Amino acid sequence: MRIFKNKAFDRWANGVELSDDDLKLAVSEISNGLYEANLGGNIYKKRIALQGRGKSSGARTIVAFKADKHTFFIYGFAKNERANISEQEEIALKKLAKIYFGFSDVQITQAIQAGQLVEVK
Numbered sequence: 001m002r003i004f005k006n007k008a009f010d011r012w013a014n015g016v017e018l019s020d021d022d023l024k025l026a027v028s029e030i031s032n033g034l035y036e037a038n039l040g041g042n043i044y045k046k047r048i049a050l051q052g053r054g055k056s057s058g059a060r061t062i063v064a065f066k067a068d069k070h071t072f073f074i075y076g077f078a079k080n081e082r083a084n085i086s087e088q089e090e091i092a093l094k095k096l097a098k099i100y101f102g103f104s105d106v107q108i109t110q111a112i113q114a115g116q117l118v119e120v121k
Contacts, residue, residue: 041094064097
């Protein structure tokens with residue numbers, strides 16, 4: 001399974017010092033049923049600890065996840081920035097996830113080359 005972050009998520013993750021190892025651990029936890037909420041449409045809310053803080057006061061991520069498929073980190077926010085995403089944001093993120101899941105390997109490569117996706121290493 002390959003793991004990706006979209007451009008906006010990558011910028012946000014760099015700003016809060018969220019590492020690729022943190023993201024890989026989060027995907028492993030989601031695979032094992034450890035997540036805060038299943039929002040439907042293969043979208044999950046997952047807490048990730050930030051430097052010097054635990055998960056409860058750390059980052060909230062929205063992850064497009066399908067077992068044995070690619071995983072996409074599509075949105076992130078710190079708990080102290082906001083409580084949750086809005087209903088309209090949730091709908092938009094589900095649409096975005098559907099688009100990403102429909103990408104062929106060629107389209108993923110093109111998105112990486114265009115800077116719209118970043119692969120988690």
